[in-house]
Each structure stands twice: as C-alpha cells, then as structure tokens.
Amino acid sequence: xxxxxxxxxxxxxxxxxxxxxxxxxxxxxxxxRELKNRKLTGVQCSACKKVxxxxxxICEYCFAExxxxxxxxxxxxxxxxxxxxxxxxxxxxxxxxxxxxxxxxLIQLDKADSCIVHxxxxxxxxxxxxxxxxxxxxxxxxxxxxxxxxxxKPVK
Amino acid sequence: MRRxxxxxxxxxxxxxxxxxxxxxxxxxxxxEALKMAAISKGDVDTVINAQSDYLDGRTISNMKTVAASGxxxxxxxxxxxxxxFAAFYAYMRILTGNHDVAMVIGESMASCYxxxxxxxxxxxxxxxRPNGFLNEISAAAxxxxxxxxxxxxxxxxxxxxxxxxLKNADRNPCAVRKMPRISENAVLNSKLxxxxxxxxxxxxxTDGACAIILxxxxxxxxxxxxxxxITGAGCCHDTYFLGExxxxxxxxxxxxxxxAYKMSGITNPQKEIQVxxxxxxxxxxxxxxxxxxxxxxxxxxxxxxxxxxxxxxxPMPVNPSGGALSANPVYxxxxxxxxxxxxxxxxxxxxxxxxxxxxxGLAHGQNGLCAQDNIVFTxxxx
Numbered sequence: 221x222x223x224x225x226x227x228x229x230x231x232x233x234x235x236x237x238x239x240x241x242x243x244x245x246x247x248x249x250x251x252x253r254e255l256k257n258r259k260l261t262g263v264q265c266s267a268c269k270k271v272x273x274x275x276x277x278i279c280e281y282c283f284a285e286x287x288x289x290x291x292x293x294x295x296x297x298x299x300x301x302x303x304x305x306x307x308x309x310x311x312x313x314x315x316x317x318x319x320x321x322x323x324x325x326l327i328q329l330d331k332a333d334s335c336i337v338h339x340x341x342x343x344x345x346x347x348x349x350x351x352x353x354x355x356x357x358x359x360x361x362x363x364x365x366x367x368x369x370x371x372x373k374p375v376k
Numbered sequence: 377m378r379r380x381x382x383x384x385x386x387x388x389x390x391x392x393x394x395x396x397x398x399x400x401x402x403x404x405x406x407x408e409a410l411k412m413a414a415i416s417k418g419d420v421d422t423v424i425n426a427q428s429d430y431l432d433g434r435t436i437s438n439m440k441t442v443a444a445s446g447x448x449x450x451x452x453x454x455x456x457x458x459x460x461f462a463a464f465y466a467y468m469r470i471l472t473g474n475h476d477v478a479m480v481i482g483e484s485m486a487s488c489y490x491x492x493x494x495x496x497x498x499x500x501x502x503x504x505r506p507n508g509f510l511n512e513i514s515a516a517a518x519x520x521x522x523x524x525x526x527x528x529x530x531x532x533x534x535x536x537x538x539x540x541x542l543k544n545a546d547r548n549p550c551a552v553r554k555m556p557r558i559s560e561n562a563v564l565n566s567k568l569x570x571x572x573x574x575x576x577x578x579x580x581x582t583d584g585a586c587a588i589i590l591x592x593x594x595x596x597x598x599x600x601x602x603x604x605x606i607t608g609a610g611c612c613h614d615t616y617f618l619g620e621x622x623x624x625x626x627x628x629x630x631x632x633x634x635x636a637y638k639m640s641g642i643t644n645p646q647k648e649i650q651v652x653x654x655x656x657x658x659x660x661x662x663x664x665x666x667x668x669x670x671x672x673x674x675x676x677x678x679x680x681x682x683x684x685x686x687x688x689x690x691p692m693p694v695n696p697s698g699g700a701l702s703a704n705p706v707y708x709x710x711x712x713x714x715x716x717x718x719x720x721x722x723x724x725x726x727x728x729x730x731x732x733x734x735x736x737g738l739a740h741g742q743n744g745l746c747a748q749d750n751i752v753f754t755x756x757x758x
Binding site for chain 2: 234236240242244245248272273274280299300301302303304305306307308310312313314315322324325326328333334335336337338339350366
C-alpha cells in the first residue's frame, strides 16, 4: 500500500555523463579500415569455417581463433525486417513517434554466415519481403567509419 | 543432494509509478516474506539481490540496499540479471551446505531510469550501439517477423497471447495492466511500435519488487507445512550477437529446460507439469517458448494458442497471473514467475488460482535481447 507520506515526493533528476574509450580490437580495426576502401570484411573460423560479420577474434562455438579474412557482400539477403513507427528517445529514454518510419533489417551478406542489422531505403514498405536481395549504398565520402555504410537498397 | 524449497514469498501491487524509492519496495517485500515465514532477519543466512547499476543509476547498486533487504552484517551478493538467476545463485549457496536459509529479492523502477536506454547500453559499443538501429522492441520485432515467416504464424495468433494474459491479469491483484474486456482486434488495432509489435504485445513499464525465501529441508519443515520443492533447474546462454542466432526459435531455453527436466526426472512435460509461468516480454515470445519447452512441436506454437489449451482452465495453463505482459518490473519478473508457481502449488493464488489440481509447475526467467539467456525451474509440492 502507498503510505500517505509517500505521495507528492519531489523527484530529483540527476544525470550521469560517462564517456568511454573502447578499444575496438584488431578485427574491428581492420573492418573499419576496409570501410574506407568500400569493402565489407568478415573473418572465418579456422575450425568450423563460419564467416562472421562484424569480424571478431574468436568463434564462440568452436572456441577457436578466427584467422582468415573474407570479403563479404556488397549484396546480401534480408532474413527479417521491421519498421519503426516509434524510436527510443536517446536523450531521456521512452518512445517518441517517428514521422518517417525507418526500415531495419537483419541482412545476411553474401559469403557471410551471420547477419548484420542495418537500414533499408529506396523501397516501399509494402514491397518488403524476407529473402529479398539488397545491396550496400556507400556514403559519398568514406572515412573508415561506421557511417561509411549509408544504407542498403533492393538489388534491381 | 540437499532438498531445497520455497518456503515464503512476497509480491507487491505493481505500478507504473510507485512514487517511492527502491529501498522502500525492497524493505516491503523482504519484511512481508519474513512475516509469512514467521522468522526474523537473524534466521536468514544469505541474501541475494537481483538489480542493475544501470537501472539504479548507481555503481554497485546493492550497497545501498543491504539495509532494506535485511542483509546488514550478513553474507550478501547481487546478480545483475533477472531475479530467477538470483534464485539459482541462492539455491547453489544452500546446496554448498554453508547456508540453510536464503532471501532472494528482485526489483527495479521504470519510473526512475530512462526506459529502453539500458537495453541500448547493452549493445556492442563498436557496432550495433553506434549504428542506432537496435533496441529491445526493434530486436523483438525482428524476432517476431523471423518466427512468423519460418512457420506461417499470424499476427492474430500472436494477439491471442496478449488477450489471454491481459484477461488473466484482471484476476491478479498485483498486475499493473488488467484488461478484462480485451479482444484480438483491440490488440491488432493498438499502436504500432515496431512492426509487427504493437503496444499491447509489449510489456508495460513497471515499478516493483518481489521476494522469496529458500530453505534447506530441515529448516523448510520447521517454517511451513507447504514447502514447494525445487526439483530441477537449468540455465543456458546463447550468443550475444543477434545476427548469429536462429531468432525463430529459442535454443538456449530448449537446453535450459532439457537440463531441468533431466534433473527432475520429467519425461513428458506436457503431462507432468500442471502450471507454467513464463517470462514473455512480448506476446510472440510466449509462442516461441511453448515450442522450446516441449509444450508442442516446433512451429506449432500458433496452433497451441488457438487450441486454448494454455488458458487457465485448459490442461496446460500458461501465465494464469497475466505474465510479464501484465507487469514487468525488470529483474523481478522471473522471480515473480517462481513466486506465482509456488502460490499455485500451495493453493494460495486466490482469484487466479487454476481450477485443476496443481502439484507441479515450471517457472522461467530470461535476460537480454530476444531472450539471450534463459533459466528454468521445475517445482513440486508435497
């Protein structure tokens, strides 16, 4: 039961501003560098031969090192999708309405075994389908950053 | 191996905004659980809290809640996972023989932390987090679509889960979202969040706490004549990377259940388990969990909800409490499932007590995007 003295208590709003310096690791470093060259890269497990994108140093299934670099994409296949009529308000939390729904998809790039999550443009929502073929659209200028991958669009 | 039972429990009326503090909620359920067991703080050997620094906005969030949970000058620990995992931790501590009685508490306040941001902070900071596409709901939507596509499950079948659980919630005095007159069309017409997830398919933001007391057999028999024995427990973690999981299923829950069934000697869960409390953050998850727990064949979750067999008066009642769709105080939710199964087995669930005899039950907890980690307990009365 809410006790009488609990009602009408002022809320104290406090903020934690924390900036972290993440080492991206050797694999992601190479992934970022290759973005500048407009290449999508994955790594292959030395044991099970699965190709991971984004790349990482260990295959958790085999507990083996991933050693061989594989160029993946630039096309891929939509394995699942959604579009958001809302988005998370990254300033204060909660949901806010999204004027233009953003289409998000799980995309399995060609030659990769895993999927990445990215946005799809140049398509009507009604035409979206699982198993649809899409291709990467690069930023006008690539700089070795995540934003180099602008979006994916249907393969014509 | 030592036999261990749930001997007492406490829930509270879950709210959207309790307008109070975590410490007050924790103290309330800890106090109520002790009162039910008719023991004092001094009789408790170890206290395990389930809470999160990110949800509390404070590093080592349990430092401040030692007092409220009755852990002053005791063996106390915290798990930054769902409360069902805290129960697992407490269970193991009693199994060691070093402790006989454990208090387990899970809690959080959505009215305090920035909703959905802790979920985003759980993402890979080198890729998915800066990309900004994933959050709890968009990830769940990708899972729902993958499941629907794989097995031809319809939005209407998914809506039936919300209808069942939110109707059940009307009979649960603790539930925050009660909708006795909800219809499938009301779910299908509720606000679209991330397609196909609609507002009534997604958990409500909730403030709340739950506590249970576990005791070894000799103490359990002194405390209660209705101990609820833990007969099996299993947990399993899937990969962190969403893009590597088969999202149309829940392999880690399958494995967790296998372990718990093996430990308790359950060979036919559909017949041997009489009540099921599942931690479904989103409607479609309940259908995926049916399949992973062996309640039906793969791909038949839609047919199982159609058959009404998981209604409170059916042969496999699932979430007679209303489940997580009716109240989801993050990190308490899985512990609430344990508490609810104990209430059903003891015949203490009041208006939401299932009518058939309940001597056994299954409680499930989960963490992470699209239920990355899963834990299953099988429970049995005298």
